[in-house]
Amino acid sequence: MPVNCEEVRELLPEYAEWGPRAAGAVEVHLASCAECSAELASYRGMLSSLAEFRGVEEDAPSGYLERTLSMVPGRSLRRLPEWREV
Amino acid sequence: MVSPDLLARCKRGDRQAFEELVRTTNRRVYSLAYRLVGDRGDAEDVAQEAYLRMFRGLAGFREEAAFETWMYRIVTNCAMSHLRRRGRFGDVFREEDGPELPTPDRAQEIAVQRDDLARGLARLPAGQRTVLLLKDVYGLSVREIAQEVGIEEGAVKVRLHRARRRLKEMLEEEDRRAGEL
Numbered sequence: 001m002p003v004n005c006e007e008v009r010e011l012l013p014e015y016a017e018w019g020p021r022a023a024g025a026v027e028v029h030l031a032s033c034a035e036c037s038a039e040l041a042s043y044r045g046m047l048s049s050l051a052e053f054r055g056v057e058e059d060a061p062s063g064y065l066e067r068t069l070s071m072v073p074g075r076s077l078r079r080l081p082e083w084r085e086v
Numbered sequence: 087m088v089s090p091d092l093l094a095r096c097k098r099g100d101r102q103a104f105e106e107l108v109r110t111t112n113r114r115v116y117s118l119a120y121r122l123v124g125d126r127g128d129a130e131d132v133a134q135e136a137y138l139r140m141f142r143g144l145a146g147f148r149e150e151a152a153f154e155t156w157m158y159r160i161v162t163n164c165a166m167s168h169l170r171r172r173g174r175f176g177d178v179f180r181e182e183d184g185p186e187l188p189t190p191d192r193a194q195e196i197a198v199q200r201d202d203l204a205r206g207l208a209r210l211p212a213g214q215r216t217v218l219l220l221k222d223v224y225g226l227s228v229r230e231i232a233q234e235v236g237i238e239e240g241a242v243k244v245r246l247h248r249a250r251r252r253l254k255e256m257l258e259e260e261d262r263r264a265g266e267l
Contacts, residue, residue: 013246013247013250013251013254014243014246014247016250042254042258043250043254046250046253046254046257047222047250049200049203050203050218050222050223051222051223051225053200053203053204053207053223054114054223054224054225056117056200056204057113057114057116057117058113058116058117058120058121058129060112060113060116060126060129060130061126061127061130064112064116064130064133065108065109065112067130067134068108068112068133068134068137069105069108069109071134071137071138071141072101072104072105072108072141073099073101073104073141074101
């Protein structure tokens with residue numbers, strides 16, 4: 001079934017995720033519509049940038065690492081019931 | 087990256103291994119906590135609670151290849167519990183979008199700068215930002231997000247759709263403004 005630009009644009013936020021797709025009306029439209037293809041490229045560029053954003057680290061408060069390390073369990077915790085040897 | 091050997095030592099209750107785990111992951115844990123709760127002090131509380139749960143849960147953890155996902159799920163769960171305790175969990179359910187940005191009149195490539203992305207994320211409604219962060223930045227599945235945030239999978243998908251559209255519009259708007267300068 002043929003689809004128009006409006007219908008395709010509505011699908012692009014999900015369609016932009018990479019992965020195998022069955023050939024269909026959306027692909028046919030994208031192959032012949034430069035504007036919708038550019039929209040898809042924009043979404044994919046944004047998703048790539050978002051994936052890279054995972055590596056951007058926030059500045060933690062002073063002493064955060066030391067305070068967190070002080071919570072590390074000592075050997076006694078090994079005897080608690082939830083700690084099972086595997 | 088957390089190695090299988092380090093995880094195995096943690097499972098045996100090796101204190102040094104726990105410390106190494108904290109040193110390796112603390113910035114990532116804190117960053118996600120901060121992005122979910124939006125306050126530096128609260129983020130530290132969330133991160134520490136997440137570590138306590140990790141220390142207790144590691145012995146029973148079997149899927150070493152999926153450690154990061156497991157870690158991010160725990161942080162998310164702790165962050166949502168924290169927001170509930172603070173009476174701020176409604177922010178995650180709220181859906182108002184604020185002022186709508188104009189729809190771009192032409193397709194254009196986005197020259198995404200990191201600062202633009204951070205600003206755009208900050209301007210999203212909390213509910214949209216939460217699912218976008220967890221799905222597109224931290225790689226959790228729709229099902230995992232639904233479980234940890236406590237909303238239906240359908241609601242996750244709707245928010246993700248809106249968040250991607252909105253963020254793209256904001257980034258294009260930034261791009262257009264930069265081009266006018």
